[in-house]
Amino acid sequence: MTFTDQLWSEIEPIYDAIMELPFIRELTEGTLPEEVFLFYLKQDTLYLADFSRTLSLAGVRSDRYDHMNSFFQYAANVAVVEGELHQDYYEQYGVEMEAEKSPSCFAYTNFLLSTAATKDNVVTIAALLPCFWIYREVGLEIYEEASADNPYREWIDTYAGDEFNEGVDRAITITDAVAEQEPEHRLGEMTEAFVKSTELEWMFWKSAYEQEQWPFEEAYGFEE
Numbered sequence: 001m002t003f004t005d006q007l008w009s010e011i012e013p014i015y016d017a018i019m020e021l022p023f024i025r026e027l028t029e030g031t032l033p034e035e036v037f038l039f040y041l042k043q044d045t046l047y048l049a050d051f052s053r054t055l056s057l058a059g060v061r062s063d064r065y066d067h068m069n070s071f072f073q074y075a076a077n078v079a080v081v082e083g084e085l086h087q088d089y090y091e092q093y094g095v096e097m098e099a100e101k102s103p104s105c106f107a108y109t110n111f112l113l114s115t116a117a118t119k120d121n122v123v124t125i126a127a128l129l130p131c132f133w134i135y136r137e138v139g140l141e142i143y144e145e146a147s148a149d150n151p152y153r154e155w156i157d158t159y160a161g162d163e164f165n166e167g168v169d170r171a172i173t174i175t176d177a178v179a180e181q182e183p184e185h186r187l188g189e190m191t192e193a194f195v196k197s198t199e200l201e202w203m204f205w206k207s208a209y210e211q212e213q214w215p216f217e218e219a220y221g222f223e224e
């Protein structure tokens with residue numbers, strides 16, 4: 001059993017909970033309200049900028065050229081490929097991308113960036129892995145079930161596609177390679193980071209479905 005097999009077995013209950021979320025069910029059925037999808041998309045645009053920054057930091061701190069190369073490629077791809085996917089949707093719906101991070105988006109991006117700022121690089125690599133791996137598994141399961149005319153086809157095809165899939169395989173290989181050099185206590189830290197990011201993936205979808213807001217307006221009548 002590889003280290004990453006072990007990581008996946010740790011998060012299976014969380015993964016199952018993700019697949020049960022109304023956001024995922026309705027995305028699969030194509031019944032997810034457009035407004036909810038757009039809320040998600042805007043939060044995801046904000047998320048991807050910091051995801052890309054964290055990937056760059058993991059590249060800077062890698063001590064193998066092939067790992068550096070992969071992380072820099074990911075960082076660039078996230079900014080370009082997924083950025084285009086989002087742009088297509090904004091054009092299709094005729095909306096502008098303007099939003100501030102929701103509390104859950106804020107928690108997730110700050111977790112990634114603070115991990116990169118203060119922890120060993122292998123811990124950052126483990127924190128980044130669910131961002132790839134969860135999306136592939138979710139993408140593939142949705143792809144199996146979704147109909148051809150699902151309005152979110154482009155999104156589904158991106159994450160169930162070969163290019164994304166190859167990137168995920170590489171991220172898994174890198175994680176196993178770096179884990180091999182690490183002592184037991186660091187593997188524990190890596191596992192903790194992997195689980196935390198997976199929980200934050202769950203929260204991200206849940207919070208999008210609920211169109212989560214900061215609680216200040218109800219607390220003291222603050223108007224945006």
Ligand SMILES: Cc1ncc(CO)c(N)n1
Pocket residue numbers: 044047048082130131132135201204
């Ligand atoms: C929140 C989140 N995690 C992972 C991905 C995959 O890149 C994404 N687009 N958004």
